Amino acid sequence: MTQPEPTPAVFVRDLTVAYEEKPVLWDIDLDIPQATLTAIVGPNGAGKSTLIKTILGLVPAAAGTVRIFGEAYALNRKSVGYVPQRGSVDWDFPTDALDVVMMGLYGKLGWVRRPGKAERQTALNCLDQVGMADFAKRQISQLSGGQQQRVFLARALAQDARLYFMDEPFAGVDATTEVAIVNILKSLRDAGKTVVVVHHDLDSVPTYFERVVLLNVRLITSGPVGEVFTAENLQRAYGGRIAFLDR
Amino acid sequence: MNILHDLLFDYTLRNVALGSAFLGVVSGVLGCFAVLRRQGLMGDALSHAALPGVCLAYMLTGSKMPITLMLGAAIAGWIGMLLILTIIRRTRVDSGSALGIVLTVFFGLGVVLLTVIQKRNDANQAGLDKFLFGQAAALVQEQIVTMGIIGGVALLVVAFLFKEFKLVAFDPEFAGTIGFSPNRIGTALTGLLVVAIVIGLNTVGVILMSAMLIAPAAAARQWTNSLAKMVGIAALVGAGSGVTGAILSVTQDGVPTGPAIVLCLSLCAVVSILFGSAQGVVWDLVRRQRSRAAMEAPR
Amino acid sequence: MSSATQIALVALAAGIACSLAGVFLILRRMAMMADAISHAILPGLVAGYVLSKGPNILVGFIGATAAGLLTVVTVEALTKSRRVKQDAAIGLVFPALFALGVLVISKYLANVHIDTDAVLYGEIAFAPFDTLVINGQDYGPQSLWVLGSLVVINAVFLATFYKELKLSTFDAGLAAALGFMPALLHYLLMTVVAITTVGAFSAVGAILAVALIIVPPVTASLLSTRLPAQIALSLVIGGVSALVGYGAASLWNVSISGMIAVVLGVVFFTALLAAPRNGLVAQALRRRRQRSQFATEVLLVHLATHEATPEQAAESTLLHIERELGWSAEQSARISHNATQQGWVTYADGSLALTGEGRRVATLVAER
Numbered sequence: 001m002t003q004p005e006p007t008p009a010v011f012v013r014d015l016t017v018a019y020e021e022k023p024v025l026w027d028i029d030l031d032i033p034q035a036t037l038t039a040i041v042g043p044n045g046a047g048k049s050t051l052i053k054t055i056l057g058l059v060p061a062a063a064g065t066v067r068i069f070g071e072a073y074a075l076n077r078k079s080v081g082y083v084p085q086r087g088s089v090d091w092d093f094p095t096d097a098l099d100v101v102m103m104g105l106y107g108k109l110g111w112v113r114r115p116g117k118a119e120r121q122t123a124l125n126c127l128d129q130v131g132m133a134d135f136a137k138r139q140i141s142q143l144s145g146g147q148q149q150r151v152f153l154a155r156a157l158a159q160d161a162r163l164y165f166m167d168e169p170f171a172g173v174d175a176t177t178e179v180a181i182v183n184i185l186k187s188l189r190d191a192g193k194t195v196v197v198v199h200h201d202l203d204s205v206p207t208y209f210e211r212v213v214l215l216n217v218r219l220i221t222s223g224p225v226g227e228v229f230t231a232e233n234l235q236r237a238y239g240g241r242i243a244f245l246d247r
Numbered sequence: 248m249n250i251l252h253d254l255l256f257d258y259t260l261r262n263v264a265l266g267s268a269f270l271g272v273v274s275g276v277l278g279c280f281a282v283l284r285r286q287g288l289m290g291d292a293l294s295h296a297a298l299p300g301v302c303l304a305y306m307l308t309g310s311k312m313p314i315t316l317m318l319g320a321a322i323a324g325w326i327g328m329l330l331i332l333t334i335i336r337r338t339r340v341d342s343g344s345a346l347g348i349v350l351t352v353f354f355g356l357g358v359v360l361l362t363v364i365q366k367r368n369d370a371n372q373a374g375l376d377k378f379l380f381g382q383a384a385a386l387v388q389e390q391i392v393t394m395g396i397i398g399g400v401a402l403l404v405v406a407f408l409f410k411e412f413k414l415v416a417f418d419p420e421f422a423g424t425i426g427f428s429p430n431r432i433g434t435a436l437t438g439l440l441v442v443a444i445v446i447g448l449n450t451v452g453v454i455l456m457s458a459m460l461i462a463p464a465a466a467a468r469q470w471t472n473s474l475a476k477m478v479g480i481a482a483l484v485g486a487g488s489g490v491t492g493a494i495l496s497v498t499q500d501g502v503p504t505g506p507a508i509v510l511c512l513s514l515c516a517v518v519s520i521l522f523g524s525a526q527g528v529v530w531d532l533v534r535r536q537r538s539r540a541a542m543e544a545p546r
Numbered sequence: 547m548s549s550a551t552q553i554a555l556v557a558l559a560a561g562i563a564c565s566l567a568g569v570f571l572i573l574r575r576m577a578m579m580a581d582a583i584s585h586a587i588l589p590g591l592v593a594g595y596v597l598s599k600g601p602n603i604l605v606g607f608i609g610a611t612a613a614g615l616l617t618v619v620t621v622e623a624l625t626k627s628r629r630v631k632q633d634a635a636i637g638l639v640f641p642a643l644f645a646l647g648v649l650v651i652s653k654y655l656a657n658v659h660i661d662t663d664a665v666l667y668g669e670i671a672f673a674p675f676d677t678l679v680i681n682g683q684d685y686g687p688q689s690l691w692v693l694g695s696l697v698v699i700n701a702v703f704l705a706t707f708y709k710e711l712k713l714s715t716f717d718a719g720l721a722a723a724l725g726f727m728p729a730l731l732h733y734l735l736m737t738v739v740a741i742t743t744v745g746a747f748s749a750v751g752a753i754l755a756v757a758l759i760i761v762p763p764v765t766a767s768l769l770s771t772r773l774p775a776q777i778a779l780s781l782v783i784g785g786v787s788a789l790v791g792y793g794a795a796s797l798w799n800v801s802i803s804g805m806i807a808v809v810l811g812v813v814f815f816t817a818l819l820a821a822p823r824n825g826l827v828a829q830a831l832r833r834r835r836q837r838s839q840f841a842t843e844v845l846l847v848h849l850a851t852h853e854a855t856p857e858q859a860a861e862s863t864l865l866h867i868e869r870e871l872g873w874s875a876e877q878s879a880r881i882s883h884n885a886t887q888q889g890w891v892t893y894a895d896g897s898l899a900l901t902g903e904g905r906r907v908a909t910l911v912a913e914r
Contacts, residue, residue, distance in 0.1 A: 013870040016844050026912055027848045056424045063844045063871045074426075082424045089418045092628075093283060094474045103414055107425030112407050139472035139525075159425075218851070218912060287633040288578050295753075334818065337826060343633075344764045347577035348814055351757030355807020358754075362801040454585070458641030465630045465638055501653040506645035513642035520629045528627060 007070040009034045009163045009194035010055060015064030017047070017054050024050050026218045028064070032196060032211070034162075037189045039199040039208065042215035043238050048198045049085070051215065052165045056082060068163065078107060081161035083152050085168050091141045097151045098136040101126050104158030126154040131180055146177030153181060163194045170201065182208050205229060250494055257497075259384065264493040266386040266394060267508055270450045270459060271485025273398040274443045276405055278460035278485075279467065279478050280436050283416045287464075289331070289437065291457035292346040294444045296327030298357030298453055302364060313390045317397070317445045324441040327353055332434070354453075381452030383504035384496060394446045401442045404435075405478075412436055413474050451505035459485065462512035469523025488512040550796070552687050557788040557806065559693035560746045564758030565784030566700035567742040569777050570735055572763040573715050578633070579736070580759045582621065582640040583614035584743045584752040589647030590614065595655065603688075607744055614740030615733075617643060689749045696745045703738050704777070707731060712773065754803040758784055761810040768814075768821045787813055841881045843911045844871065846890055849900050850908035862897045 010032040017025040025047040032038050040048045053059040055066050057073050068076040081104070101123040102115045109115060115123075127133050130150040135143060143151065149169055156164055170178055185195050185208070199205065205212055205225060212229050214220035214237040221228045221236075253260045274290075281287055297320035304319025305311060327349045334345040405412065411432055414422045419429035440460070447456045467480035492508030521529050571580060587610040594609025595601060617639050624635035678685040685691065704711070714721035714728035721728045739759065746755035766779035791806030798805075819826050848871065852861035860866060868878040882898055885891045890904030900908065 014844075014848050014867075016847075018840065023911075027844065027851045029851075053420075058420060058423050061872075062840065063873070065870055065872050077424070077426050080424070082421060084418065084420050088420055090283075093417045094468060094472050094477045095413075095417065096472060099473075100417075103418070103421070106410060106414055106422075106427070109410070111411065114410060155421075282631070282634050285631055285633055287631070287637045291578075291581070291637060333826075337829070338768065338818065338824060340764055340767065341575040341577070343575055343579075344572055344577040344760060347581055347756065347760040348764060348811070350581065351753060351760065351807055352811030352814070354753055355757060355804045355811065358801045358804030359795075359808055362799075362804065366799065455641050455645055457637045458645070461634050461637035462641075465634050469629060499653075501656055503648060503652050506648040506652075509641050509645035510649065513638065513645070516638055520624075520627070523629075526629055528629065 006034060008032055008067075009036075009069060010196065011065075011067040011070070012055065013065045015051075015054065015066065016062045017050055017059060018062045023062075024217065025054070028215075028219045030213060030219060030222055032194060032213075032222075034069075034194050035189060035192045036194055036211050037185055037209050038194075038196045038211040038213060039205050040196065040213045040215055041199050041202060041205060041237070042220070046216045046237075048215055049167050052082075052167060052196065052198060056080070056165060079162040081156040081159035081164040083156045083164070083166040083169055086145065086149055086152065086171065091143075091148060093140065096137050096139055097127060097132060097143065097147075097154075098123055100140060100151050101154045101158050104155035107159065123154070123158055126157040127151070129157055130154045130184060144174070146173035149173050150177060150180065153184060157184075161193070164188065164196065166195070166197045168198050168200065170199065170204075202234070250498070253497075254490075254494070260493065260497045262386045262388060262391055263383050263497060263504060264490045266391050266450055267383055267489030267493045267504065268486040269391070269394050269398050269489075270443075270447050271463070271487070271489035271508075272482045273401055273485075274447055274456075274459040275463035275467070275481035275483075275485030276402060276478050277436075277440050277443045278462075278464040279474070279481050280405075280412055280416055281440055281460055282464040282468075283474075284433070284436070286437065286440070287461045288343070288346050288457065289328070290440060290444060290460040292331060292350040293324045293327050293441055294448065294453045294456035295350040295357075296353035297321070297324040297441075297444060297448060299323050299353055299360055300326075301448070302357055302360035306360065306364060313393050313449065317393065317448075320445045320448055321441055323353065324444055325438065328437050328441060332437075381448065381450045381455070381505040383450045383493065383508075386449065390449055394449065397442060398446050401439050404439060408432075408435075409475070416474075451508055455505045455509045458509045458512055462509070462516045463488070466512070466516045466519035466523075469519035469526045472525050484512070484515050488515060552690065553802070554789060554792055556687060556690050556693060556749050557792045557802070558785050559690060559697055560749050560755070561758055561762070561784035561786075561788030561806075562781055563693055563696035563700055563742050564746055564755060565762040565780040566697070566704055566777075567739050568759035568763045569704070569766075569780055570711050570715060571739055572760065572767065573773075574735075577760045577764070578636055579618060579621070580739055580743065580756050581753075582617050582636045583736075583740050584747065584756045585640040585644045586610070586613040586617040587744055587747055587752050589643045589650070590744075592647045592650050592655070596650070607741075610744040610747075611737070611740045613643060614743060615736060618733075618736045618740075692745045693749060696742050700738060700742060703734070707734070711735065750803040750806060754807045757807040757810050758788070761807075761814050762787070765810075765814045765817045768817045768824050783810075783813055838881070838884065841873075841877070842885050842888070842890075843907075845881055845885055845898075846900065846904055846908040847912050849891065849898060850905060850912070853900060853905075859897070862899065864893075864896050864898065867898070 008031040010030065012028055012030040015025060015028040016023060028051065040051060042048055050059055054061050055073065066073060069079060073080070102119055105115055105119045105122060124133065124136060127136055130153050132147060132150050132154060135147060140148065140151065153169065169181055185197070188195050206229060210225055211223065212225050213222040214228065214233055216237045221233050254264055255261065278290070281290060300319040300321070300323025301316050304315050308315050331345045331349050334340050335342050411427055414427060415429050415432040419433065422429050422432070443460065444456055447459050451459055463481035463484040466484050467477045470480055471477050488508050488511035491511045492504055495507045496502045496504040521527055524530070571577065590610030590613030591606050593613065594606040597609065598605040620639045621632065621635045624630055624638065625632045630638065676688050678688040678691050710721065710726045710731055714726055714731050718728045742759070743752065743755045746758065750758065762780040762784035763776065765783050766776040769779055770776050787809045788806050791809040792802055794809065795802040795805035817825065822828060845867065848867065849862060852858050864878060864882060867873070868875055871878070873881065882891065882893060885904070886893055889901060890907055891898045891900055
């Protein structure tokens, strides 16, 4: 008897997404195994952010299937954490770092219930994990770019999810923050969590991640970095055009 | 002491002050969310859009009951809101243009309807056009009670859904991923804005309503970095300016209530932008000056 | 000239002058600035009245224009201070100025005739009676002279700075680099908007002058994407709506300025629904038509993606396609039927296969 394959954390089949009928993702098939650290890379306009936003139900799919731990996303919201791009919010908003991190607990709290002492403590612990405990009461506009990114990461930690999606968490952060974030990602993976990161720095892919998804509107390839992160595949993702006629 | 006595026992002053204070609290609270979601001018557009609703409600029912006119205003404001959101979401027209179109077209329709009503020439129509500038001085107890109930319900909704409103105002995308639909919650917030406007039409009128929403929020933001405190301060600023404006208009000759309230609010906003403890321009300059001095000082 | 003709001409001139001023304002996404400027007219008139110690048309005009520009400058200063965002800055400045105007009128000028209502609604019907008289000679309605001059001024402004305005609107950085001084152009444009609003308010009222500035260019932008066509359409929409509005108002004996705004609204919402490419109806029809074509393309790309891979056989069955693409049985049958009809796929034993032509189409589609 063979052991059944464990359910993949993310299971995508034939996913096509279009804005105004103009396809931005074509027929994506993708499995992301549990407890792995995966980078999504590809040129600008490749649909990297769109892919994770579609998986999260923020962008409607034109066709295809998405499963999170074998179920529809709406049934599994509480197992998923999300770090949006830092530029997607107004950092002048009147709130402090601790309050932003507590927002990560709102999903579990549900409607109307307010966060209390326990939630506060959880949020403080999460800030501590990203090395931001001293900035808990700091107005968010007074944080540096790297610190803001760490606050977002702490908010995701507060979600206590099994699967994380992060959109460009390394964009515009200082070197210290970058190292801190990488360490957190690795410890998440070691704790059995699955982490999927939209990433733009090709050089750091082999050191930071164990799996990679190469994307350029269509899926170029996905798999362990050692196997698929090759010059030829990168050429296919970033350089040459792909034609079915070549076959 | 005289004024205090009058506030409690003078029928007119008490009503005007109470009504203006109510309005200040409700519009101060809801204005915070509107300003943070960059919908500050939505209030201006929707208050103008309410005018034809008031006229139609009167033409259809012949009644000047506050609740009837408010309902008409609310329905027209709500239609205006849906049109604005449709234009923004479905075409490439920018939000400012969408606001401007609904504002001017609805207002034009209101002006047309006002002339129709005037032609009917019945004595009862007098005062409908007071919705333009409000008629705080003519507020009666019945109106105050209606305003209090409607405004109270709006404030209760904000109290219950404070967490959800904050989340959607700050990070709508994240809210969507954890199951709080930003579209639905956003529409609810804008709907509550219509409530504040409907209350305000009686008091300060169509044109000055946007100041009731924006100025308290803009002033409050300068004193705090916490949304809860900002909402509280905005309510205080709104209520304080409401009462001050009411007192000025009742005790001084030829001072209309609406403009008096708005000028108090504007003064609060200017003082706050200059001296606010969280973001004030002056403290910022002082801090910068000090750090420069410290850097230049010989070690 | 009969007074009806005179009123019609005034309305037409207002429509054309305002549309001309509005085109670039709308392209720069500053519609609400026109609203703010229009509200500043009242305090400007009051200031002019106080300064010249009595009614003086020229001083009033200058005062109102200056108040409009003061609004623009204050809003920009507030926005630059980064204490408030732009929309809040607009909403702070114009009510304050307007309230000040109303207060001064009712406190100090109560016995003077500055009719607040007239500033807001205008009284175009009075236009024929307010004539320009120089040395005892009657030269016709004053507002016709004012608005006629504005048509000329605005047309000359647009013609002279067309290229510069276009460049600084779409790429301010490049315009600055080329030495076109976008900031100066910006204030020139704001001045044009301010004098147009001030010139038009006595005829159509402040708020409805804004309608004439905003609605025609926005409607034109729904109908065409080309700038020259947008300008021409704005002029036609502004002029015709003004005339039709006047006609309808005379017919039903209602407010002329209000009716012009209503006609503008009818034109806008008709365009919103029925514009040939961008209208809501055209959007819905296109989406329906494209959805079936798009579904066929999704099928072709799906088959092409898995062609010559180990999974080809499994991925090509109708059953698999139905399940994985998230289509109903009826949908996938219809879509495969459509693709077969076009000669793009062949069907045998519950599986689909691309034809040569189908492969070519899939490649074209995927590279689009």
